[in-house]
Amino acid sequence: EKIRLGIIYGGKSSEHEVSLRTALSIMKAVDANRYEVTPIYVQLDGSWVKGEAIAGQLPEKIEALRLSAGEPTATGTAESGQEVLASSKPASLFAIGQQVDVIFPVVHGPNGEDGTIQGMLELANLPYVGTGVMASAVGMDKWMMKTVFAQTGLPQVKYVGLLRSQWEKNQDEVMDKIERELGYPCFVKPANMGSSVGISKAKNRSELAHALGVAAKFDRRLIVEEFVVAREVEIGVLGNEELVTSVVGEVIAAKEFYDYEAKYKGAGTELSIPAIIPDRVAGEIAELAKTAFQALDGSGLSRVDFFWDEKNDQLYINEVNTMPGFTPFSMYPMLFQAAGVGYSELIDRLVQLAFERHADKQ
Numbered sequence: 001e002k003i004r005l006g007i008i009y010g011g012k013s014s015e016h017e018v019s020l021r022t023a024l025s026i027m028k029a030v031d032a033n034r035y036e037v038t039p040i041y042v043q044l045d046g047s048w049v050k051g052e053a054i055a056g057q058l059p060e061k062i063e064a065l066r067l068s069a070g071e072p073t074a075t076g077t078a079e080s081g082q083e084v085l086a087s088s089k090p091a092s093l094f095a096i097g098q099q100v101d102v103i104f105p106v107v108h109g110p111n112g113e114d115g116t117i118q119g120m121l122e123l124a125n126l127p128y129v130g131t132g133v134m135a136s137a138v139g140m141d142k143w144m145m146k147t148v149f150a151q152t153g154l155p156q157v158k159y160v161g162l163l164r165s166q167w168e169k170n171q172d173e174v175m176d177k178i179e180r181e182l183g184y185p186c187f188v189k190p191a192n193m194g195s196s197v198g199i200s201k202a203k204n205r206s207e208l209a210h211a212l213g214v215a216a217k218f219d220r221r222l223i224v225e226e227f228v229v230a231r232e233v234e235i236g237v238l239g240n241e242e243l244v245t246s247v248v249g250e251v252i253a254a255k256e257f258y259d260y261e262a263k264y265k266g267a268g269t270e271l272s273i274p275a276i277i278p279d280r281v282a283g284e285i286a287e288l289a290k291t292a293f294q295a296l297d298g299s300g301l302s303r304v305d306f307f308w309d310e311k312n313d314q315l316y317i318n319e320v321n322t323m324p325g326f327t328p329f330s331m332y333p334m335l336f337q338a339a340g341v342g343y344s345e346l347i348d349r350l351v352q353l354a355f356e357r358h359a360d361k362q
């Protein structure tokens with residue numbers, strides 16, 4: 001009996017393209033004798049299409065399944081050969097639920113990694129790979145995540161969280177506060193984003209104003225952090241309640257920071273796996289990563305990112321990524337490869353963890 005695996009990918013997000021690469025890698029890697037894969041593509045406009053979604057990549061017949069009620073919009077009409085299977089949300093969920101045993105949602109960023117898809121899958125009573133609603137939501141919002149880390153006693157850089165509306169109404173007051181609490185250089189980020197989208201470094205007040213303006217284009221919640229000069233080290237966590245960690249890897253960015261170009265266009269970035277750091281530091285990273293994962297009530301997988309200030313021997317947690325890049329050449333799978341868990345086996349274990357978590361919730 002094959003496992004019917006639905007892969008939800010794409011998404012109404014700046015990380016759409018990243019998601020396509022991950023989905024394609026997974027589809028290629030799974031053992032066709034053990035899995036029957038159903039691709040479920042969330043188009044950039046937010047509409048859903050089931051079936052062959054990356055043209056020419058998959059042999060299956062194209063069907064369309066739309067999760068939004070009512071008439072398709074101009075940009076969201078089904079392409080030729082696609083068929084709208086259902087016009088209302090619950091009916092569509094029910095339709096998917098009958099056709100797959102488990103879902104692997106590989107949608108990064110808002111409307112994917114943030115608990116929304118996970119909530120929908122909970123309602124459909126479907127097992128799914130990865131983090132649940134709460135951990136996804138908390139892990140997506142850097143401001144909320146930092147609040148949880150602080151409460152858990154995890155070491156992190158100083159930060160200021162603010163709303164776009166506060167910035168727009170009281171620019172000087174906001175910048176005074178940031179200068180008082182953080183100083184320069186500082187680092188400005190949209191709270192709900194990934195892949196370094198919308199983030200920038202500010203060395204003075206005019207750069208800060210510009211950076212806040214940029215970040216505010218992406219989110220109504222913003223975060224400003226102290227800029228640390230440190231090595232960037234990352235670790236993978238795998239499991240539900242019993243956790244295993246991967247080796248630690250290091251990101252060596254040729255640029256000033258690990259930006260979108262560096263991440264996906266390979267512009268001068270090197271991944272050092274395992275990171276050349278003392279065992280004691282690697283051990284501490286593993287412990288902190290598990291603590292962070294549990295603080296969010298993680299499940300399945302996460303990549304936990306840290307800064308290690310070697311000079312002062314100080315570790316800072318940066319973030320938990322609940323749906324990290326997942327191509328065979330992405331950090332998370334490579335960290336586990338180095339720990340002896342290959343890409344296909346990793347997918348098997350994640351699917352197994354999805355079933356176990358589903359059973360545990362009942």
Ligand code: ATP
Nearest residue numbers: 157187193194195196197225226227228257258321
């Ligand atoms: P992803 O989810 O792809 O890892 P992200 O968009 O969530 O990325 P961060 O990881 O928070 O963003 O930041 C992106 C990069 O910016 C980091 O990998 C690091 O190079 C740099 N960076 C982030 N925060 C700081 C900081 N406080 N000080 C110095 N550099 C930083």
Ligand code: MG
Nearest residue numbers: 194195319321
């Ligand atoms: Mg991130």
Ligand code: MG
Nearest residue numbers: 193194195321
């Ligand atoms: Mg991310």
Ligand code: MG
Nearest residue numbers: 305318319321
């Ligand atoms: Mg990161």
